[in-house]
Amino acid sequence: MNLFIDAFAWIFSPDRLSGDLPLQLALFQQLAYTFVSVVIAALIAVPVGWAIGHTGRGREVAVAISGAARAIPSFGLLILLVLLLGVLRKPEAAVITFVILAIPSILAGAYTGLEAIDRRVIDAGRAMGMTEWQILWRIEVPLGLPLLVGGLRAGTLQVVATVAIAAYIGLGGLGQYIISGLQLRQLDVIIGGAILVAVLALVLDALFAIVQHLVVPRGIRAGAVAAGSEGRKKTSRTAPERPVGVTTADAAR
């Protein structure tokens, strides 16, 4: 456990706020890459996912793409893009990799959110004379929001983990401590960096868990309490191929 005492001493040393890579800069880099990539991925994946969920078309294609994307090693893709685009374009190469990484989870969150809605609710909206556009914005989007946030949560966690790995190409971020520590064989730096990376991921996960809870429309939350555990059991029963992303996202509920 001495290792951890040394690591915490390293983290909380006043030297962390200065030097080659001050902690606040590393944290900023880590969050900036994560945030920018997830936003770009969401701008692409959410409209497509909603289109798939609303029309019910193209689902097989989306599933196939998501499945294939899971098998691509993002670390290898990153290095490939760095070599192809040139070393000067490292940030672009990194963001492209992160966006590709985040799209499948967000896409799955968007369309499963819409698919999960009771058809009768949508039919009722249509019977009341709602246009397709109104059905999308007033019924499907609000009801699908928790699963969409779940997809964003999974995507964000994947990206934040991969940003740490991307420190290998000199991108900065919290992973940089681990990578340079490994090269210099400084155990306190390595473990300290690993603790920082892990804590950041857990904090982001917790924040998303809160958001996911908040976006559940009020009417449903009241109903869910009334329906009790029987209703909850039903949801998990009929989801044979939920993506990992959404799986973890649901985990904390």
Added chain:
Amino acid sequence: MSWVLDNLGLIGGLTLDHLRQSVIPLVIGFIISVPLGWVAWRYRLVRSGVITITGLLYTIPSLALLILLPSVLGYSIVSETNLIVALAIYAVAILVRSVADGLDSVDPGVRQASTAIGYGTFRRFWAVDFPLAGPVILAGLRVAAASTISLATVGILVGVINLGYLFTNGLQRRIIPEVLAGVVVVVLLALLVDFVLVVAGRLLMPWTRATAVRRVRRAPIGAEAAG
């Protein structure tokens, strides 16, 4: 391409290492997940605990896990054991849920019928519950396999040699075909293992046939209210 042809031996050797480092954690993860998933399914209180803990472990980024685990458990960071334990933990996180969800998906009527015929709990689990949960567990296993195989490449960052070596070495020497070969072989390996799993599923669960699991429109979160 000439780089690939000149180094087929290297690629082949790394592929075998990579396969070993991915399959062992999947097998270990599966063996742990079946009883753990059953416990999580059987005891509702335990379920949220088990799923929360595995979920949190799954949340920890791979690079951090590869360093924190050996520091806590006391083995070498560069050992193959390190990578295998980390990947097994991620596999368990995915599979425990699949096993619990799979057992959920078994028709309670079938379960009652088998009890009525005289199956005890243990024999009923292996003869009825587990096979009928099979398709859902298989789906989880396929997800776990693909992500394990691609994630294993991260091992190279802490010094565990596998196909990830082609990435770091390729970057240092600026050989694009080397890196590309690494990516392609990892994807092919994932597809191969996926194919093996699907075929094994067909053979072991002939009742599922080619139609696979027909997707049911999922009971909505909102429908809990509707009932």
